[in-house]
Amino acid sequence: MFPKPIEKSSRTWQLTYQGLLPLALIMWLLPLLAVAVFSIKPEADFTTGNYWGFPSSFEGFNNYGRVFFDSDMPRYLLNSVFITVPTVIGAVALSCMTGFALGIYKFKSNLWIFFMFVAGNFVPFQILMVPVRDLTLDMGLYNTKLGLVLFHVAFQTGFCTLFMRNFIRALPFELIEAARVEGIAEWRIFVYVVLPLMKPAIAALSVLIFTFIWNDYFWAIVLTQGVESQPVTAGITSFNAQFRAAYHLMSAGSIVAALPPVAMFFLMQKHFIAGLTLGAVK
């Protein structure tokens, strides 16, 4: 193990390390902690200039209550859910199939199609912006959740295919050969042999895509406009316009907007990290 395990070093260094850990963490999360403190302060603290002192009273319930009952925040959150969940389902379903096709079958253009997905996944969003916006307008889907979902599904299929194909490649190929010898139809091999083995990959991809889509901002402002379809990342700017200079409310709003992916991460940590670091180890 590298660096040298701390248990094997001197007692003083061990204690120093134990003390350094929380200190480093606080430093690392300082900007965020500041916002958390802001979000429970009363408004009066900001007018009296008590920015960094102890909150003069605990107003957490009040502030977060206003975010939920006094603004469009719940609406935006719901929009985000209705955009994120269908995208996750769509992209994972499509890429299970493309990943299966590219991971199992040998045909001439296999690697080229795979590279098309990988390359497409890396392009800058701006090269797609004008045509995709135009396309969405033409289909009458501008400023709808569906328009956003369809694009996200298509774009995320690139990354998901890369992921699924590499995962399926690592499965034992003998299983498929054995099934073929038994005379089982190819689509049955997919459904009954490969899909059950892909559960960990599906879980990992789902949490990853959930986070990516929830946090998307660019496409949200390009393809949607109003409270009826904008997700929370775009909605937070109108929220901040509503509560201009009310820092305690803006902080509470930001924390609410950031929370769902954070909760997802802590609940599914193992899958999340397995997904992010696929390929980081040989």
Next chain:
Amino acid sequence: MTTALPQTEYDPPKSSWWRRNQIGISPWLFLAPGILFFAFYVIFPIFQSFNVSFYDWDGLGDAEFVGVENYQELYWDDAFYTSLWNNLLWLVLYLLAIPGGLFIALFLNQTVTGIRLYKSLFFFPFVISQVVVGLVFTWFYDPTFGLLNSIIGTFGMGPINVLGDENYVTYGIILAGLWPQTAYCMILYLTGLNAVDPEQVEAARLDGAKGARMLWYVILPQLKPATFIAFVVTIIGALRSFDLISIMTNGGPFGESRVLSFYMFEVALSEYGFRMGYGAAIAVVLFLIMLIFIAYFLWSMYQEERTR
């Protein structure tokens, strides 16, 4: 495994043609929906953008063919060079996330109690949306009440209006971007360090290697796959930077914090007018820059595939 399969009551081979060609056709059936979607929303739009960049178009009326005029205008556009320069700054400085992530990963790669929670909390910034990161850092930099100025104020310095000063603004935004990116690189290296061969480390230790030499000659070569991925995601992240700029400064002050991705959006879809053709021309330039890296990534992957 096969015992779990249901009775194969599927239609007996009535069409022997399907039987013979099943393995040849199946992959295309599985690929069809994915390829159609991807081609429709990603591949074709790339070519359409190239096409639009030769037109003068407001997004609604008729497009007028203007040849390379958009590119000529770009050549004389100061804002374009400011954006390009800032893109370069982003690319270079964003790479600091890689050594930064490695450093934190080395710091946290221990087995004391509670270390798992520490690792998760250090990773935290990556999970939060860039919009929130942007807001958090905007307040952090605020000249009247921001934490940064409170801190340097106790040393008798400041106040600095980071986001209002054209000399500091891009660096300030990049620093905000480095925060989640470093967390990402950290998690890549933590996973990589987990898989480092302990026997090699012990052998090197017996040979007297330690500290920086051990890191350089024994550990880093084994972390190569992690470094490659960290490099890919950091480059892509740097060239995609948009959210932070839009949230923190909206390109200002005086357009000094623009990058190509933001400038393109501003030209094509904001109060500055709807110049789709000019925007597309900027997007094409950004795409060509990205293409250099994409080609390199694909080439690396191709080498890898061949050795398998």
